[in-house]
Amino acid sequence: MDISNSVIIGTPFRDWPISSSREEVYAAAAFTVSVETPADIAARDALLDRAMGSGWRRKASEKLRRGRVPAQGLAFIARDLKGDVVGTVRLWNVVAAGLDDSALLLGPLAVEPSLKGSGIGSALMRHAIHEAESRGHGAILLVGDAPYYERFGFSSEKTGNLAMPGPYEPHRFLALELAEGALDGAHGVLGSGPINLVGMV
Numbered sequence: 001m002d003i004s005n006s007v008i009i010g011t012p013f014r015d016w017p018i019s020s021s022r023e024e025v026y027a028a029a030a031f032t033v034s035v036e037t038p039a040d041i042a043a044r045d046a047l048l049d050r051a052m053g054s055g056w057r058r059k060a061s062e063k064l065r066r067g068r069v070p071a072q073g074l075a076f077i078a079r080d081l082k083g084d085v086v087g088t089v090r091l092w093n094v095v096a097a098g099l100d101d102s103a104l105l106l107g108p109l110a111v112e113p114s115l116k117g118s119g120i121g122s123a124l125m126r127h128a129i130h131e132a133e134s135r136g137h138g139a140i141l142l143v144g145d146a147p148y149y150e151r152f153g154f155s156s157e158k159t160g161n162l163a164m165p166g167p168y169e170p171h172r173f174l175a176l177e178l179a180e181g182a183l184d185g186a187h188g189v190l191g192s193g194p195i196n197l198v199g200m201v
């Protein structure tokens with residue numbers, strides 16, 4: 001596998017039995033995070049079905065994604081060292097009244113069920129947030145479990161005047177400002193944002 005454009009992330013080796021071979025430990029403990037390619041789509045969707053059930057396609061967030069491509073450079077996968085897709089996260093351009101073009105919706109985030117708790121979800125989140133910030137995006141919104149996402153700085157503090165275009169639980173509608181004040185004055189129902197023309201070609 002070519003990992004030259006990937007970030008290699010390993011979980012601590014201290015929990016591994018002393019009898020594990022070096023190869024076993026390395027293969028199971030390390031993974032890479034890289035930009036998703038068209039060749040990853042089938043494996044990514046199969047992973048989403050395994051991790052979330054087929055219901056992920058019916059979520060309110062999906063209304064903002066259907067028929068579109070993610071924001072430029074902001075779809076990521078994690079692979080194990082065999083090259084198999086073991087994690088996925090994407091970010092999408094969204095708009096609302098009082099919000100500039102730089103806001104993003106994150107999701108779905110999912111990790112291979114047998115590898116939960118290995119740090120893959122956190123690595124994908126931190127990488128996605130860092131890349132979004134580097135590209136000048138002002139805020140990231142998502143619908144998810146606050147006890148998980150608050151460790152990355154997300155809260156419902158700034159989403160009270162915003163709404164998703166479909167059923168959702170307001171306490172799970174969370175946001176992270178990448179630029180201070182980016183969500184001040186934002187209100188109304190989220191809509192799909194500018195089309196990423198690069199991703200369409």
Ligand SMILES: CC(C)(COP(=O)(O)OP(=O)(O)OC[C@H]1O[C@@H](n2cnc3c(N)ncnc32)[C@H](O)[C@@H]1OP(=O)(O)O)[C@@H](O)C(=O)NCCC(=O)NCCS
Pocket residue numbers: 051052109110111112115116117118119120121122123143144145146147148
């Ligand atoms: C949620 C998910 C992406 C987390 O990925 P992961 O690689 O297992 O997470 P990490 O290893 O980075 O982090 C593990 C930590 O998150 C916690 N955690 C995981 N899911 C959580 C949740 N839904 N709520 C609160 N905490 C959660 C774990 O308890 C663990 O806590 P600890 O660090 O205190 O031990 C993964 O479990 C998953 O794919 N779940 C199914 C799909 C899903 O629910 N996606 C998110 C929609 S909200």
